[in-house]
Amino acid sequence: MPKLSRITFYEREKIELYLKMGKSRRWIGKRLCRSHTDIIREINRNSNPYFPYRAADAQRLFESRQNKKNRKKLAKLEYVKLREYVVNKLQEDLSPDQIAGRLKEQPPLELKGMTISHESIYQYIYNGEGRFEYLYPHLRTKRYKRQRRFSRKKHSKISIPERISIHFRPPEVNLKERIGDWETDSLTFSKQKEVLSAQYERKIMLCRLHKLPNKTALETENAIADSIESLPKEMWKTITRDNGTENANHLNTLRNFEIQSYYCDPYCSWQKGGTENLNKLIRQYLPKRTDISKITDDDICVIQEKLNNRPRKSLNYLTPNEAAAKFIISGAVKP
DSSP states (O other), X not given: OOOOOOOOHHHHHHHHHHHHTTOOHHHHHHHTTSOHHHHHHHHHXXXXXXXXXXXXXXXXXXXXXXXXXXXXXXXXGGGHHHHHHHHHHHHTTOOHHHHHHHHHHSOOGGGTTOOOOHHHHHHHHHTSGGGGTTOGGGSSSOOSSOOOOOOOOOOOOOOOXXXXXXXXXXXXXXXXXXXXXXXXXXXXXTTOSOEXXXXXXXXXXXXXXXXXXXXXHHHHHHHHHHHHHTSOGGGOSEEEEOSOGGGTTHHHHHHHHOOEEEEOOTTOGGGGHHHHHHHHHHHTTSOTTOOGGGOOHHHHHHHHHHHHTSOBGGGTTBOHHHHHHHHIIIIISOO
């Protein structure tokens, strides 16, 4: 028997009539081209020994159950303020996970005690009323439909002088026990020489971004030097790099700042997953097709601070800037 849709009001009227005629559940099922178990379930759910099955009552109970089941949290009137908070934060480019976590760990006074899961926010964006509010462009990937995608970009292997493998990196770097261990990467744009150099601190997720005229090792090392000089020296201990040509002059940084660099294995970009994740966040503002020549240094600075002011789950939903300020105020930085 083919799978049919839910029982309609017309069918309920037929069921009521056939029951009054004394027909069996199996007979009614065959008559309506449905399984007799569907008929039994319909009758049992919408009648009892004191009130016989009536089509009008069955339809009313069915609609009541549907309204109760389909009402999502953000669609309910008692959560209007919560919905406004979620929508405002989405429009500020925060992810559903960050919104849910911030609401739980650092809630505003008017929403204290209210929580929502990140999945409920995604459901609101894609399946609820949020799909009419055009919210998906504020997500990192800007996808109009949820989907998974797995892809990795491989880099060509080059010869780097005095290259030290990531396997010799201090163990505290892997454990994220201290502040000062950085990762660096370069973002390219379609058919353009100009690139974006990004540095990322592993523990507090602070980032520094620089627009460069090209992807040469000289320009990259100058960008890293600018990042180092923008922060107290106590906040720089190591740098993890990939095997791209732009990372060939790491000895300049070692001589000038006494900061040792370590290199990932070939084709193992996941070994510096912090910058890989940062790149996805940056692409939310600067897709690969962006004409980077029209983007100013001030624009890059604005994007950098947007990222540094995003609450992070691993920081108990503090922002990287807040975590950096806390580190400096704690006295770990020498005056």
